[in-house]
Amino acid sequence: MKTAQLHNIFLEFPEICTDTRKIKEDSIFFALKGDNFNGNKYASAALENGAAYAIIDEKEYVESDRHILVDDVLKALQELASFHRNHCRAKVIGLTGSNGKTTTKELINAVLSKKYRTIATKGNLNNHIGVPLTLLSIKEDTEIAIVEMGANHQKEIEFLCSLAQPDFGYITNFGKAHIEGFGSEEGVIKGKSELYEFLIKNDKHIFMNADDPIQLQKLGGYIKKYGFSTNQKEFYKIAFSGANPFVKVIVEDNSIESQLVGSYNFTNCAAAILMGKYFNVPLEKIKEAIEGYSPSNNRSxxxxxxxxxxxxxxxxxxxxxxxxxxxxxxxxxxxxxxxxxxxxxxxxxxxxxxxxxxxxxxxxxxxxxxxxxxxxxxxxxxxxxxxxxxxxxxxxxxxxxxxxxxxxxxxxxxxxxxxxxxxxx
Known part of the structure; x- marks a missing residue:
């Protein structure tokens, strides 16, 4: 089945499931495979539990016209997600980095949802399966989608960008994470910077921490960049005013106190504030969003x-x-x-x-x-x-x-x- 045909079915049944234990009525079940499971075996059970269709890639499991046979279920999911992303009008913000991705994503969503209809990656579903699922959660009326992208090896961010086609991007930082896959700190910088490379190549917009020397060096000559800084006049000034225990910032003579512990969360707050300003969210609404966000899931x-x-x-x-x-x-x-x-x-x-x-x-x-x-x-x-x-x-x-x-x-x-x-x- 062609991706366009599958997308027409998706528009009628826009709920995606990959786990038969969580099947929702009138959803589409994608029979993904893993090292220890084969989703094809559960396709009929998914239909019996309420799914409208099951997408499978092994002919022997076709039992009805509600079993849709494709060459590769994962590839079909990814291609459907990319097709849907281009079908919708939402602007996409791509987000990656070694630390703070999920907290930053939640803060950005809290700020931008004060003015826009937004969707954002649920939890940390930020890999080759999670990103497609996030893209498929974009609705016809969604205005901004915040898509978190995780990676533990080279070319992974490049691939996720090819699916999400971000209009904007932000890298939280470059740290000693997933060294086993990236090989070195230099490998981490190279891998995460694939987001920058996509955005620059496609003449898109980049948000940045202008106090990060790596970001400043990589983006120095790029025009479509918007940064925050504690001291550089050419960037939007956001001052750190303490974290004992909660992070406080000063923006345009306004004090904002978050519910986040640790000075390391300053840049996460600053990135969300910067994006709020770029998208013309009133400062009082930005303050309301940052101060109202409460961390969960064992994070700070x-x-x-x-x-x-x-x-x-x-x-x-x-x-x-x-x-x-x-x-x-x-x-x-x-x-x-x-x-x-x-x-x-x-x-x-x-x-x-x-x-x-x-x-x-x-x-x-x-x-x-x-x-x-x-x-x-x-x-x-x-x-x-x-x-x-x-x-x-x-x-x-x-x-x-x-x-x-x-x-x-x-x-x-x-x-x-x-x-x-x-x-x-």
């Missing part, structure tokens, strides 16, 4: 448990974000500071060095207590407490009472699931 959250104040930042971690979190934690006021740090993943050959660096940094910052968790941290040379697994940490917590008025930082990669500490303390 402040939680109180039994008199203890906890900074829960356990959604993900890499050396850059870990260093920023520790330095910010060191500047916060607290009677008894405890940092729980979990392993950082996907670092490849630099894994031992970077875990040692973080342990050394944590030692110099002189917190009251630092607890390292995971096999990688367990191998470092340090006098800090360290446990090879969460179960070992749990045993320690069950047998040792933490200070009753502690200020606690919890930071680690998603696979460590350190938010489980909350159930113990």
């Amino acid at each position: 959250q402040i939680i109180t448990r039994n008199g203890r104040q906890i900074i829960l930042d356990a959604y993900n971690a890499n050396p850059t974000s870990m260093k920023a979190a520790l330095e910010n934690f060191s500047q916060m006021e607290g009677n008894h500071k405890i940092a729980f740090l979990g392993d950082m993943f996907e670092l490849g050959s630099i894994t031992p060095t970077e875990h040692q660096n973080i342990a050394d940094l944590a030692t110099t910052l002189k917190f009251d207590e630092v607890v390292l968790v995971g096999e990688n941290f367990n191998r470092v040379e340090t006098n800090l407490k360290k446990y090879s697994s969460f179960d070992e940490l749990k045993n320690f917590l069950n047998n040792n009472q933490l200070h009753s008025e502690s200020l606690i930082l919890i930071k680690g990669s998603r696979g460590m699931a350190l938010e489980r500490i909350l159930d113990t303390i």
Whole structure:
């Protein structure tokens, strides 16, 4: 079936499902494949549970005219998404970077939705499947779509740009993330910059942090760039005015106080403010959006448990974000500071060095207590407490009472699931 024909069906049944456990009435089921599953086997079950059509790529599973056979289900999903993106009138903002993508995306959406009909990537569905699903959520009346793009190897952002065709773009930063796939920090910069390359090649608009020397160097001669800066006159001025614990900024003599912990969230707020100004959202509405946004999903959250104040930042971690979190934690006021740090993943050959660096940094910052968790941290040379697994940490917590008025930082990669500490303390 041609993509245009499939798109006509999609316009009649605009709900997409890829999981038979979450089938919605009159949806289209795409029978994707993975290392351990074959969606074709569940196509009939999807139809029985209410799907209007099932898109499959193995002929033996065709049982009715509601089974639509294509050469490759994933490719069909991606091509449909690209076709739909070009069918709709919405402007697309592409967003990538090593740290802060999802928070920045949520802030941008909060600001722009004050004036426009927007859609944005749900959660962190930002890969070769998530981006198509986001594009397919664009409605006829959507004015702006904010599309988050993740990557862990070269050419991935380039491919996602070919699907999303962004009109605008922003890179949060370049850090030590996914080194295993990118090969080096230079590889990270090259991979993330594929967004810039697409936008420049197609004469599109770029938002930038003009205080980031890498961005400034790469975009110095490009005309269609719009930046924020704390001190450069040629860019929109947004001043940082503290983060103890919540980030505060000054814009046009107006103070804006977010609900985000950590000075590292300043640039995330600034990017959303810059885009709000570009799209003519009134400043009072921008302030309302930034101050009203409350983080969730273990990202820069402040939680109180039994008199203890906890900074829960356990959604993900890499050396850059870990260093920023520790330095910010060191500047916060607290009677008894405890940092729980979990392993950082996907670092490849630099894994031992970077875990040692973080342990050394944590030692110099002189917190009251630092607890390292995971096999990688367990191998470092340090006098800090360290446990090879969460179960070992749990045993320690069950047998040792933490200070009753502690200020606690919890930071680690998603696979460590350190938010489980909350159930113990």
